[in-house]
Amino acid sequence: MKLIKAIVRPNKVEDVKSALEKLQISGMTITEVRGHGKQKGHTAIYRGQEYNVSLLPKMEIEVVVHDAMVEETIRAMIGAARTGEIGDGRVFVVPVTETYRIRTGEREVV
Amino acid sequence: MSDPRVAPHVTQWQATARERICRAQDELATAAARGEGGREALRLYADAMDEVVEQLYAHASIGSASERPDPIASSEWVGVFALGGYGRRQLWLHSDVDLLVVFADPIGAAGQRFLQAFFNPLWDLGLTVGHHVRELKDASASIEDNPEFLLALTDARAVAGSAALLDRFAHANDGRAAARTLSALKSLIEERHARFNDTLYQLEPDVKDAPGGLRDLFAAFTVARLSDPTLLGQGGAGLKALHDAEEFLFRVRSILHLESKRNANVLTHELQERAAERLGYPGATARQRVERLMSAYFRHARAVDRSLRWVLRASPLPIGTNLVQGPDGVRFVDVGDAANRPDTWLALFDAAVDRGAPVAGEALAMVAEHAPRFSPETFLPTAAHRAALVAFLTPRPGLYARLSEMHDCGLLGQLFPEFKAITSRVVRDFYHKYTVDEHTLLTIRNIERLLDPASPRRRFAPILGELDAPQLLVLALLYHDVGKWRDDDHHIESCRMAQQMISRLELSDDAGAMVEFLVLHHLKMSLAAFRRDTEDPEVVRQFADIVGVEERLKMLCLMTLADVEAVSPESLTNWKEELLWRLYVDTYNRLTLSYGDEVIDERESRVDEIIAGRPADLAADETRRFLEGLPRRYLRLFARQDVYHHVRLARDVGANGIGAWIQPKAEAVELTVLTRDRPYLFSNISGLLSSYGMDILRGFAFTKPDGLVLDMFAFHDAERFLELNPGSDEQLLRAVEDAIVGRLDVDKRLRGREEGAFRRALPRMAPVVHCDNDSSRRYTIVEIVADDAHGLLYRMSRTMSELGCEVDLVLIATEGRRAVDVFHLTREAQKLTAAQQEELTATLQRVLEGRS
Numbered sequence: 014m015k016l017i018k019a020i021v022r023p024n025k026v027e028d029v030k031s032a033l034e035k036l037q038i039s040g041m042t043i044t045e046v047r048g049h050g051k052q053k054g055h056t057a058i059y060r061g062q063e064y065n066v067s068l069l070p071k072m073e074i075e076v077v078v079h080d081a082m083v084e085e086t087i088r089a090m091i092g093a094a095r096t097g098e099i100g101d102g103r104v105f106v107v108p109v110t111e112t113y114r115i116r117t118g119e120r121e122v123v
Numbered sequence: 124m125s126d127p128r129v130a131p132h133v134t135q136w137q138a139t140a141r142e143r144i145c146r147a148q149d150e151l152a153t154a155a156a157r158g159e160g161g162r163e164a165l166r167l168y169a170d171a172m173d174e175v176v177e178q179l180y181a182h183a184s185i186g187s188a189s190e191r192p193d194p195i196a197s198s199e200w201v202g203v204f205a206l207g208g209y210g211r212r213q214l215w216l217h218s219d220v221d222l223l224v225v226f227a228d229p230i231g232a233a234g235q236r237f238l239q240a241f242f243n244p245l246w247d248l249g250l251t252v253g254h255h256v257r258e259l260k261d262a263s264a265s266i267e268d269n270p271e272f273l274l275a276l277t278d279a280r281a282v283a284g285s286a287a288l289l290d291r292f293a294h295a296n297d298g299r300a301a302a303r304t305l306s307a308l309k310s311l312i313e314e315r316h317a318r319f320n321d322t323l324y325q326l327e328p329d330v331k332d333a334p335g336g337l338r339d340l341f342a343a344f345t346v347a348r349l350s351d352p353t354l355l356g357q358g359g360a361g362l363k364a365l366h367d368a369e370e371f372l373f374r375v376r377s378i379l380h381l382e383s384k385r386n387a388n389v390l391t392h393e394l395q396e397r398a399a400e401r402l403g404y405p406g407a408t409a410r411q412r413v414e415r416l417m418s419a420y421f422r423h424a425r426a427v428d429r430s431l432r433w434v435l436r437a438s439p440l441p442i443g444t445n446l447v448q449g450p451d452g453v454r455f456v457d458v459g460d461a462a463n464r465p466d467t468w469l470a471l472f473d474a475a476v477d478r479g480a481p482v483a484g485e486a487l488a489m490v491a492e493h494a495p496r497f498s499p500e501t502f503l504p505t506a507a508h509r510a511a512l513v514a515f516l517t518p519r520p521g522l523y524a525r526l527s528e529m530h531d532c533g534l535l536g537q538l539f540p541e542f543k544a545i546t547s548r549v550v551r552d553f554y555h556k557y558t559v560d561e562h563t564l565l566t567i568r569n570i571e572r573l574l575d576p577a578s579p580r581r582r583f584a585p586i587l588g589e590l591d592a593p594q595l596l597v598l599a600l601l602y603h604d605v606g607k608w609r610d611d612d613h614h615i616e617s618c619r620m621a622q623q624m625i626s627r628l629e630l631s632d633d634a635g636a637m638v639e640f641l642v643l644h645h646l647k648m649s650l651a652a653f654r655r656d657t658e659d660p661e662v663v664r665q666f667a668d669i670v671g672v673e674e675r676l677k678m679l680c681l682m683t684l685a686d687v688e689a690v691s692p693e694s695l696t697n698w699k700e701e702l703l704w705r706l707y708v709d710t711y712n713r714l715t716l717s718y719g720d721e722v723i724d725e726r727e728s729r730v731d732e733i734i735a736g737r738p739a740d741l742a743a744d745e746t747r748r749f750l751e752g753l754p755r756r757y758l759r760l761f762a763r764q765d766v767y768h769h770v771r772l773a774r775d776v777g778a779n780g781i782g783a784w785i786q787p788k789a790e791a792v793e794l795t796v797l798t799r800d801r802p803y804l805f806s807n808i809s810g811l812l813s814s815y816g817m818d819i820l821r822g823f824a825f826t827k828p829d830g831l832v833l834d835m836f837a838f839h840d841a842e843r844f845l846e847l848n849p850g851s852d853e854q855l856l857r858a859v860e861d862a863i864v865g866r867l868d869v870d871k872r873l874r875g876r877e878e879g880a881f882r883r884a885l886p887r888m889a890p891v892v893h894c895d896n897d898s899s900r901r902y903t904i905v906e907i908v909a910d911d912a913h914g915l916l917y918r919m920s921r922t923m924s925e926l927g928c929e930v931d932l933v934l935i936a937t938e939g940r941r942a943v944d945v946f947h948l949t950r951e952a953q954k955l956t957a958a959q960q961e962e963l964t965a966t967l968q969r970v971l972e973g974r975s
Contacts, residue, residue, distance in 0.1 A: 023702065024656045045698035059708045060943060061893030061906040069658075070702050100658055 147171030160377020180283035183240035202288035210278035301441030335424025359430030368423035454483035523568035565689035589938035599641035716898035810917030824933035
């Protein structure tokens, strides 16, 4: 299994969710995050005074999928989150070796 | 010499009156001799005096009737009132008869005639008359200047003529009268007690003035009446002991007047023997009888003293008409009276907010009990009441708590009937944690919390301080969710319900439009900030189009912040706050920096509307030509009628012509000038206004490609030049023309005033000057934030002109003590180069810091 983390624009969350739901992926974690990649933010000016906006608001969507679903999931995420402009975000794929169910303590080796 | 017109009446009347007074005095003397000159005997004498005064009033009125300007209103023109002891119906044999005569209008000849006919016979009767004659318009001054008169008024009682004049006279001053009366009373008590070395144990006491005497007794009753009528029953010597003391002191004083045959109030050793005898104190010797009398005197004086000390210590503080603040909060003095006057209830809550205190439970219970008895309009019967309700909503600490109390006791729903629709309303969704009414009130708490210097949302706090009418934000918040009584499109229903309120409260067109806008669009900013890509300039442009002008943006931003935060404790994350802030900044910048690039498109619907609705004297082409080339912002700032006015003035502006007019508005005066562009135009107009002491609050300058300039300045006439000088509008307009064409040296006019201003106000914050060559395609934008100062706008714009800059567009704003001004400049029809920007920035910094 793989943990797929997508950092996307805030306004693209609903689109990504819909795309994943079409793949029957309904379990996901969504977190408000701030950061920057190559986009690096910028300096904004308010009433003649500069302030730094280098950490940009983004949303992080995390799903765990079977290996067979990884490619399709990534394609769906990218397709839904892409605008073609700088700042569209990033997808990370991380191997998952084992999981635990907190309610029962049950361990699942994958 | 007697007046032939009144003499026959007076002669007849005097005989009757003399007989009546003598009979009453004999009766009082007889009672006093028996030791029974107490409250009942005194009242009978006062009643007799009333009869005499009433008859005399009638005769004096007849005598002066022919000279009065308006005989129809004769019953309302004058009133006669008893003051002091006579007002309390406690008149001793030789007491002064204190009278107040109040005229509704200036006294005039008829009034003089009346006074002569009224007072002369009274003096002829041998009475000692203390008289005060006042015109209604002098009420405030006479009350302010004379503490003893203020105190005497507390016992005033209508005897003859218009009783209503007393209410009007006593209430001519504001609600602080009770506080001033108490303050005056305390000072008088201290002074009087000091004369007696602050002890009641005098061997020969003055039964009127000494500590524990009659004045102290009346003082105790007065303090209680003005602050808490139940107070005397709660502590001190208790009510019964106080009433016993009163009767005792009355009887003793009656004996003193009888024995001394004058207004003497000292219980001398000699008079103690007479009094003891007349009051029937037992004892074989005079000394024994006197000892018993004086023992009784000191017992009663101690009771009075204890009660007075108690009420002075425990009395709540009077803070308004029929309002006091005690340990339990703000409440009505006379709850019974307040229960029948729902128009006074808002003042209760307003005073509580002002004092930072709760409303006392007793007052809340009264409001809760009686609120349903009244129809909504009875709470706000006049325009002043309706304005007070809107003003009450100004964000300040304690507003949420008081609104919650008003809601709990049913008053909020009476003042705003639409709010009842969401009382305890539950709407199930994934986000909201509170009922709709509580969510609404929490939004107001969130606004209020921005005033706290420790607010975690402190970067939004300055926006609140910059609002022209923050009370409208709270009003819009109150209504933003009232439409949730329905399950769909609540913002539309909320807006419909808000329109009812706007009409009922008779808000001005501008205020009503602002509230409607906020309620209808209250979801738009959160939608754009949280659901759209605010990095996309198109998203910002669309949102800027919705809000249109900065004031609406600021209001909507704070509304959104407060609304999201009131959904649940977790709803406004730092992340969301950041998104909201960025959308605010980007939109603000777009509205103030980029608008010069967007000129009116003749195809847009607003242009069609203006042309379709034009009056007959304006041609379609002429109107269209006028609009052509103006920034689109112009359409958002001016109503249609203003546009038509501008078109007419533009028609009259020839090559050198100037069209200018002054328009008083609710909170500022507006000067609009239409003319051809010329050097120093903007700085000369702003400088001229400053030279007249005008405080420029906000304004705009637009330059059309054909060189026509439209400048509008909203200013506060701080020195009341326009108000105090008839015809000064015309004078100012002539001076504007002279300044524009160079016939008047603005710099010289302004110099003396500016020097004074510089001496008075040193800069408190370093000015910010920022040049921006990126935000606009056509202009270099100079944004200046500095402490507001007299002539500031003139100095800045003149500096720009001196450096060869053409000032094409200007936005002027004064936000609290800060001036926030944005200039759109070119130099030789181009944006400024980097070197030119540097020179301009450095020069402006020097000017703003007063270094050049």
